[in-house]
Amino acid sequence: MPTAKSSAKPAGNLLYAQSGGVTAVINATASAVIETARARGIKVLAARNGILGALHEELIDTSKESAAAIAALGHTPGGAFGSCRVKLKSLDADRARYERLLAVLKAHDVRWFLYNGGNDSADTALKVSRLAAEFGYPLTCIGVPKTVDNDLAVTDCCPGFGSAAKYTAVSVREAALDVAAMAETSTKVFVYEAMGRHAGWLAAAAGLAGDGADAAPHLILFPERPFNEADFFAKVKATVERVGYCVVVASEGIQTADGRFVADAGGGKDSFGHTQLGGVASHLAGRVKDALGYKVHWALPDYLQRSARHVASKTDVEQARAVGKAAVEYALKGMNSVMPVIVRTSDSPYRWKIEAAPLDKVANHEKKMPAGFLRKDGYGIAAAARRYLEPLIRGEAPPPYGRDGLPKYVTLKNVAVKPKLPPFEG
């Protein structure tokens, strides 16, 4: 019986898993991974709920999905196989789990492991790769970038960010038109809360909504810059008096100079002692109302901003597909412990390509915004930030809509692979 060596089809299966917060385009990456592997005759297994599914041997056989379903996955937000917020510790501290992972991979003849996530996932992929080498198991591990936070090292940007950035800029531009129309007798200050616990990338993207001193958003609050309430109040007041209203965009992660999160300033309880999950925008709106007496409104789009596939950036969708395709190609070439990253070769015209970066350059690093991206007064974005951000939200890639007026998002069958190992308690 000839072995895989004599055939064009490489031996073994590919395991794909999603990790961390999902995005509007992580499924576009999944779609490209599956389509690229299928074209090479490789079966793709997917882990249910990310690394948890790999640990618990809850695997999905994607070969049961039709080509049409996998194509539709390319325009469906969320995470089609489930994701998780689980970070494995060091090889020593979490040895039992890493060994179980390897046992599951072996049991299902997985020779290529693609982990689609942020810097934690890159770290996990790296460690799985090291353990496989230690055990002499032939495994190629690839990290695939994804995060709306845009905080991965090496890559110029992260798939998922461009679409969330476009959502942010479009939403702020639209809401600002509403506030402008009503300001004479109603809301004078509007606060929009953007995701970004440590880095202000999404808040910065709101800056694309307008340009010029009087264009909304008038004030952007970045986690990179200490929040000074008195200075902020003065800026809000000056803006309302000059423009007639003030649109504020606040990163959820802004902190005061002594390192306290502004979002926690309310103490987490209401006056009855109940948990009060306020957030930054609600807090700032209340403080502005108390201090300046203006009518305020605020918005907290929360998950809407990272799942808004309906207003995805075409650039982002293309990059999400490109990293998925490259990940499979790198894997099949045996390029172990790398991540396909986006390299920008030109701002204008915007040009980019995919290259392989060593996973250890990506793992556990966090990219903050360069200081030169902030406007001098710290409340807006500089020209360098515009040059960087603008291409990332460029182009529209709307999903198909049904007769019912809603986007046609796919739900996969997610057929389970029969487990081969005893259950894992860990």
Added chain:
Amino acid sequence: MPTAKSSAKPAGNLLYAQSGGVTAVINATASAVIETARARGIKVLAARNGILGALHEELIDTSKESAAAIAALGHTPGGAFGSCRVKLKSLDADRARYERLLAVLKAHDVRWFLYNGGNDSADTALKVSRLAAEFGYPLTCIGVPKTVDNDLAVTDCCPGFGSAAKYTAVSVREAALDVAAMAETSTKVFVYEAMGRHAGWLAAAAGLAGDGADAAPHLILFPERPFNEADFFAKVKATVERVGYCVVVASEGIQTADGRFVADAGGGKDSFGHTQLGGVASHLAGRVKDALGYKVHWALPDYLQRSARHVASKTDVEQARAVGKAAVEYALKGMNSVMPVIVRTSDSPYRWKIEAAPLDKVANHEKKMPAGFLRKDGYGIAAAARRYLEPLIRGEAPPPYGRDGLPKYVTLKNVAVKPKLPPFEG
């Protein structure tokens, strides 16, 4: 010198004003008003900031805008001339202001007054019309419907609602996919807050996002139905245990059986005594966390939901234009004190037409959702609601986008008309 009588062009100007909360498509109505009037050779003046501009003689000459700008107005959200939240009282109580209004109309030879708003605006238009008759001034007053609240009497639906409804259904469908992907290790309960202080139309529209017992949204809270916290907790718990997560949509206006707004339950202060502008979603999320221990997230789209022109309903845009066009036609025919309303002639296929309704049938009435629109358990929508709502979000009408990835919204020049009267103190 021949007078207007000898010409095809009727004598006088048309005044158009926007009132109350703006929408994604009120400018589409304005665009149709101006284009229809221009085609008949009529000059359209617009009041700056609604009725305030009419009182203070702050009028805008729309003839200074290019045809391209007026066309672009058709896909620009917000209120291009400004709106206001000012309700005139009875003719007796507010006599000075009504007389001033009439003086301004006379001074600028306004023979047709189109007031684009909700039931308050219909009432104002009616009273202006009565005063004009009393003074023997030839004026035709038309109310033009608009409100995301969908609570106007007579008309089958209100321009602005369909687009906000589409935004709601799309956003909830997308966010639900995100929650589903993360639920195993992260957020189990997600609460989306919809506008609707008195009627649950927008919350109901969220029900279009899914169908069937396990499809999101799992629970909708309507202002039409008393909120029972214990029952709600039980429903949330049962849903999480059955489905794995629970997506809740709450109308901002839900009340307990004793008539208290749930949004006010936090007392309005945080534990430091600062104003806490929580809202319903934040309150419910905190209560669910305290009572059931689940990880919760919530979203408050606020103005985003009524300004989201990027995801407007084509049906809604067409109806917004149709009422604008009909309003001018009715005005020029001298059909006084009427409103063009949308009459549904068939659910499937969806068919509608515009008819004139007397303003006094619309003014000061509020349309609530029929009881038959709620699911038997009160936490979702019934088939009748789907039949009513679905055609209203049908079709896409995206705005043009620029090379920069953002919708091309227009800012009008808004050239002021020179005042002819002394300033008004009132």
